[in-house]
Amino acid sequence: MEATLTNPETLLSLEERIRELEIENKSLAETCHNLATSQKKLEELVAASTKKQLAMEMQSMELEQIFSSSSDPIWVVRQDGTIVRANSAMLRLLNRTHDAVVGHACHDVFDFCSRDSARCPLTQAHLPQSFHEWDIECPNAKGESDFYMVSTASLVTLDGSPGIVGHFRDITIRKRAEAALEQANTALSHLARVDALTQIPNRRAFDEALQAEWGRLAREEGPLSLVLCDIDCFKKYNDHYGHQAGDKVLRRVAEALADCARRPADLASRYGGEEFALLLPQTPLEGALSVAEKARQAVEDLALQHPTSSVKPILTLSLGVASVIPSLHIAPTTLIESADKALYQAKNADRNRVVPAVCSSPTSLNL
Template sequence: MQYLSMIEMAKKTGIPTNTLLDYFYRYDIFFREYIIEGGIKKHPLSKIKIITAIHALTKNKNWIVEKNIVDVLMNQFPDQCPMADAQSGSQLINSTQKAGEPGNDVIAPAEALMPKTEDHLLDHFIKHSPIGIFQADLNGKLELANPELAWMLGYESTEQAIENIKNLNDDLFAEKEVSQDFFFQLFEAEEVHRYRAQIATQDGRTEEVLARARVIKNDKERYVGYYGFLINISDLKNAEDKLLKLNQQLQRISRVDGLTDIPNRRCFDEYLDREWKRMARNKQNLSIILCDIDFFKVYNDTYGHQAGDECLQKVAKAIESMARRPADLSARYGGEEFVVVLPETGIEDALTISENIRFKVATLKIPHENSKVRKYVSLSLGIASVVPDPTQVNGPEMLVGMADQALYRAKEGGRNRSASMQKR
């Protein structure tokens, strides 16, 4: 069935949109979500609300076009809302149903739907509230539940919810431990605010909710039960999860080299700074290794940039495989250069790891026929080691500078080798 939007109704009836909207607002502020822009939806509450609005419209004798709008609105639910005499305000009720009969979706005279007293107003609020409302005794026996709570928990009616929920103290939330924690806080502090948790529906789904509850006392100030509210925030939680995932992806993109899939220069700089401070506190050695692929420009000129990218990827994985400890970090430093951070590692152990990296790359046997060192891709490596001084200005940059000097010595010494520097 094609439902009419508010704008379409205004066109068909000749009544200004704002006037039409204002009339609906008098009877249910939440009616807006069912009728504006997207059109009236097939929702149990929308059927009741529309009948209430229709009945009010038919009583306004100042509107010449009231019969026209009634016809338009009634056409939204022709199979569920037969009308005997809209102009006279007759009962809008299916002949097979009785007004106020439990379990009937639509279906009371419009007069019966409008609150007459404070009690009726409260009842109207509870029944039509868009949040779940409940009340229970100290043993968790559910005494009151509104339709929204029943729907949130997957029941077709409030009667079914009250009948099937045996102990709300244990069964309010999806996890029993969470329910116990919630009610422990409630009975300790007499009130719980903005408690986020998950409820489990009858069909096995979980919904994220925001819960609030307060104890009920008798005239002797003793607890006799509690009441509370549940607001479904699943859409908000889904949006938060998506945002968190996007942020994690952005964090990863900003800290991982796109070609080699290992940490990038930014990540290395941040990590080295943290480890410098940690090793300074612990008075332990901190070593780094700078690795450079020998004659890589010649390699690119010989085999092409695509082959050069593949070579970088293979070398990166080989270096990463040698930085085995949880605190070790291998990263792409830039171009054909890589770096390894080795906390709690002295110069001798760092030299051993450096040689292991060099041999690992050699075993790949990546052809490099125009290399002046050997027929395969090789590495030159510079090692620097120091016990960080917390008073040292630009300490991490100094350590990198030492490794760069050592790398220069390795290249001057004939390449395909390791060289080291140590500050005592």
């Protein structure tokens, strides 16, 4: 045995075997290390996957809570119009049970939708550059109208089919406030253009109408006539009967003059104090004189007693008439000035008469 161990060849063989074992041990150690590393990575991946799965489940639970507890109506509709989900607020809006909504076509439970999917706003949300937000009006249980702002977005439903989520935001209070504001603005605009005493258009309304008609008829080359009216000896009437009686007279005269301006474009207005104006678009001088005489006679026919008048014992009018074809190169005030001069002539000629203006303008119709 000792001789064998001392044999050089045997020793060499043992050394080689030892080296082989060392290499094998090293390889085995590396393999164990790699396995341990791989196991650690696998454990990390499993932990990350579990964490991600938990996060997704938490997110899903949060979304479910938001969907269920939202005070705004929300539903999910397939592209073919079938309702797959609806929260409690949506059921209240539709005034239906869960089973009467989910699984049914949206157009069967909501008049807002259309059987023709090409015209249904919900299905249109799938199209590129489609309209995704709009307002709708829905009747409520009281027979009144509620308003909702509808927002839609595309999604993939739980079964993998394309669908739409629809969100309904109640904007009834806002809509009613907007309507009330619009009504208030309309009323305010009306009040700003109506004389408080006589309830016919005031000077502001007259000025706006004159400006508008002047521009229009300048383009159309049509005639525009103006009749300025003044109640004769009105100060004496007020002094004799008092201002309250004078206010009643102004209202009666306003009514009579308004009856003489019957065409849609005609305007009878209170020009100021006891003066009134009749604006007559597309009316030549002859027509304006006829309207003026009709107005004068209408006031005289009222037979309002005026014992202190120097004209007649009843209320009368003096009227001045001017008529021109407007031009953008001439100011509208020229028409007023001409009618005012004619009115002055009527008052200086014993009153209770109609006097046409003598204008120097080349566009005048009453040269």
